Amino acid sequence: MSSIASSSSAAGGYRQGVRAAVAVAATVWFFGASFGLVARAAGMGVAAPLVLSATTFAGSAQFALTSILAGSGSAVAAIAAAVLLNARYAPISISVAPLFHGPRLRRLAESQLIVDESWALSSRGDGRFDRRLLIGAGLLLYAAWLSGTAVGVFAGKALGDPKALGLDGAFPALFLALLVPQLRSRKATLAALLGGAIALVLTPLTPPGVPIVAASAACLLGLRRDEEAA
Amino acid sequence: MSTVWLVVLVVGVATVALKATGPVLLGDRTLPEPVARVVSLLAPVLLAALVVTQTVGGDNELVLDARLAGVGAGAAAIAARAPLPAVVVVAAAATALVRLVA
DSSP states (O other): OOOSTTOOSHHHHHHHHHHHHHHHHHHHHHHHHHHHHHHHHTTOTTHHHHHHHHHTOOHHHHHHHHHHHHTTOOHHHHHHHHHHHHTTHHHHHHHTGGGOOSOHHHHHHHHTTOOHHHHHHTBOSSSOBOHHHHHHHHHHHHHHHHHHHHHHHHHGGGSOOTTTTTHHHHHHHHHHHHHGGGTTSHHHHHHHHHHHHHHHHHTTTSOTTHHHHHHGGGGGGGGOOSOOOO | OOHHHHHHHHHHHHHHHHHHHHHHHTTTOOOOHHHHHHHHTHHHHHHHHHHHHHHHBOSSSBOOSTHHHHHHHHHHHHHTTOOHHHHHHHHHHHHHHHHHHO
């Protein structure tokens, strides 16, 4: 089986990406189920959590707005927190923009399959992305998130707690595994370290969501022309 | 309209727009060279930020918990050149184990 660090062949990387997408989809399904359960318990009813999962398709923002509504916070507070958390999708979607072709409406529809995990899995490690993996993993994760939400809304209590299964520790490890092959040049490594440092410093100081958006400023290192990818 | 539906609809529309930013506004247009160099660093930078926030992120605070063990075990699996699905499983197992014991 090919390793992550040496999966330079596109086909090997693609196959591994598909396998990884299945493992990640199982994890995402459990989180969707726990979202459905939490949202129902928070008094959001049946339809609203499903519509939210279908349109927003971003776990952290959905959990955040649910907890604010459950704590009888205002609509403005819930909206602000969720939009802030999803603001990272502006830079994320810009990074994969070249993969989208055709009429605007089609690009709009396909872009909704962008989610942290499908984006990360489709990364080829040289700053470029694989369209088939992004769309394929996106469809699989969308189905997992929506069906998980449905099961959670109707029968969530019968399922285990994703935290007891350690699933919240799986996501950062996945992102780390996908980060490592990106660090091919000194500049990319430097930018990643700077971005991570910005996120770490801002985490205790700002609302969730802000650290990731602020970290993207580290990309400006790319304006320096000195060294190309090794 | 109820508060719940107002929030669901506004957040839904805002997120659809955010995810469409790049694909709809830029599409397959070729970016100017300096901009392309900046954009090519988005992947490592955002992935690093995601690793940090998903490991120690909390609600306006740093939270050090079992997720650290998961990322540590995941890092060891990565160093041992384990395939991606194995990294995910090892990290989840380590997180669950530490949470069970602690």
